[in-house]
Amino acid sequence: MDIPLSSDALDLALSPGPEGEAQDPLLLAVGLISGKVQLLQLDGFSGDVDKGDDDGETPAKKARSDPIASSSVSSSSSSSSATQSYAKRWTQRPSKKSLRCLDFSPSGRTLYAFSKEGSLHHIDVATSSILSTRSPSTPNEGAPSRCLSLPSGSVSNSQELLVSGDDDGVVKLWDGREGKGVVRQWDHHFDWITDLVWEPYLEPPRVGKEQREREEAERRKREEKAKRRREMKKRARGHDDDECESDEEEEAAPQRQAGRERLVVTSGDGTLSVIDIRASSSSKQAQNLKPGDPQPGVTVSEDQEDELLSLCSLPSTSGAGSSRLVVGTQLGLLSLWAPSRGLLDHVDRLPGHPASVDALVALDDTTVLTGSSDGLVRAVQVTGGRGKRFLGVVADHGDGGGGMPVERIKRRGGCLVSCGHGSEVKVTDVGALLESDDEDSDEDEGEEEEADAEELARRIAVSPEGSEDEEEEEDEEDVTLGAISGKGGESGDDDDDGDDSSDDEAPPAPVTPASRRPVKARQRTLAAGGQERTALDGQDFFADL
Structure with missing residues (x-):
């Protein structure tokens, strides 16, 4: 489904919220080169097809007064996905300059939009009114290229934080509340910021035995030093237990903060960086920095000798952190990064794209969707038992791959939205891909169980029958x-x-494929019971022969 716009789109944002809830409509915000923001409601993706908008009107009713909605309803009715449509909620123009990037707040009530001159606009999602505008502190700042709203409670329970990156390679941390500005900034990159990903838990790199012993010795030394400091404060303050407990919490805070919340950044300078936004900027280490050294809490990778244009993380099957980071490059390569091995360099590469990979989004824990400058959105499996391979084309922004470059792709549940250098947004239903992935995983498990059953039957058949x-x-x-x-x-x-x-010691009858079929059927039914039960059942079967 293609949604026409009044001008070229520069960025997209999908409203946050639990996937699949009918009471939570799926909203799409589009930042345009004309300085406008368009808010659209997508129906048929989050289960609220027949509910319409807040005013009670369904897409069919809006079609009488809205030509854009009318075209969407007619086109959707003629397609296979007849229940999928859209409706335009409002259009707002907070700036005369182009809107470079935007994102929703964690609550979904506010829309953050950055214009080309560096101003941050707070827009009310319900009423489209501009709540506040924060102008840049200094003139001639780099134009914002990316922004990312951090989840609520990620750093502070009382603040809404926002991260932005600009064309000069500066990463800024904003206080998302009205009237607030930049809290901190990092300037370790020297080229434009291409993508930002927030990791609630980034797996620490594995270390050797000597390094573990060295870190353990340093930890014990810090604990002893902190203990002596607390004892001195006790004597000086007259054994104030409350103050001593607060001091203990302060000493334990760095250990809890090693809880691995990190911001991962890619840049056009060919490096990837990991930022700990909790790290203090007023420490001795920060004061003794030399020009060009990264700030405390910042780790910068080796130069990849290629522009890193896009970034996404694959969720871990265990539910804690990410198993892999996938980075798209200017040369069309997908590079894989393993947090457990450190993020100083990639661990693997996947070639195959004929042009640059400008946008990435994860589909599941093994598959990513890539947006390339040839106009195609592809599904690529980067990990898993079946190896690395291209699965197919999901969306096309032109005729046979000759269209506009895909600049942004976003996904929520089975809804995928993408835009390029054109005045339209393409909406694709990828729910079937998610279902097929589940079926493929079940099929793989079934094949593994069947292979185990055949191997077990073969071993039982050739084993000597002892008394x-x-x-x-x-x-x-x-x-x-x-x-x-x-x-x-x-x-x-x-x-x-x-x-x-x-007669008693007659040799066992030869095992034929026909005789193995009932064995395999019985073993598949007993697979959940464990290998021991399956083996005993197979032995009983051959003993009966």
């Missing part, structure tokens, strides 16, 4: 093994026990 009392029936076992291997042609003459013994 419980090997010392008494050793001769019969040798005769049986000889008959199975084809070397027991005279076994009937050497049998001292006669026909009865040969």
Whole structure:
């Protein structure tokens, strides 16, 4: 579904909220080159198709007065996704300059928009009124290129924080409340900021034994020093327990802050950086910095000798942190970064894109959606048991890949929105991809269980049939093994026990594919019971033969 706009789109933002809730409509904000902001409501993606807007009007009613909505309803009714449509909520122009980037607040009630001159505009989502405008503190600042609203409670429970990056490579931390401005800034990059990702938990890098021992010794030394300081304060303050407890909390704060909340930044200078926004800027280390050194709490990667244009994180299957970071480059490569190995350099690369990868968004824990400058949005599997591969084209911003470059892609649930150098936004339903991923994972598990069952049946079939009392029936076992291997042609003459013994110790019947089918069926039904139960059932089956 294509949504026409009044001018070229520069950035997109989807409203936050729990996915799939009917009472939470999906809103799309678009920043335009003309300085306008358009807010659209997407129906058919979050379960609120028949609810309409806040005024009670459905898309069909709005079609009578809104030509844009009318075209959307008619086009959606003729397509396979007849329930998917959109409605225009409002249009606002906070600046005469172009709107470079925007994002919703964590609550979804406020829209943050940055204009080209560096001003930050607070817009009320419900009424479209401009709540406040914060002008840049100094003239000739770099134009904002990216912005990201941090989740509520990520750093402070009482503040709404916002991060922005500009064309000069400066990363700024803003207080999102009305009338507030820049809190801190970092200038370790020297080229434009291309993407920002907030990691609630970034897995610490693995260290060797010597480094662990060194860190443990340093930790014990800090604890002893803090203990002596607390004892001195006790004697000086007359054993004030409340103050001592507050001092203990201050000493324990750095250890809790190692809780690994980090901001990951990519830049056109070819480096990736990790910023700990909690790190103090007034420490001795910050005061003794040399020109060009990164500030405390900042880690900068090696130069990748290529522009890093986009960034996304793959969620970990354990639910804690990210398993991989995926970075798109100017040369069309996807580079993989592992937090557990440190973020000083990439660990793997995936070639294949014919042009630069300008936008990235994660689909699941193994697959990403890439927006390239050839106008195509592709699905690429970067990890998993089936290896790295291109899965196909999800959206096309031109005829056969010759369209406008894809500058932004955003996803919430099964709704994917993308825009390029054009006056339209493309909305794609990727819910089927999410369902197919679940089916593929179930199929992979089924194939693994079937392979395990076949391997178990093969092992049972070729294993020698021993007796419980090997010392008494050793001769019969040798005769049986000889008959199975084809070397027991005279076994009937050497049998001292006669026909009865040969009947008791007859070799097992050969296992054919037809005889394995019931075994595999029974083993699949018992797979949840564990390997031990499956093995016992297989042995009983062959014993019955």
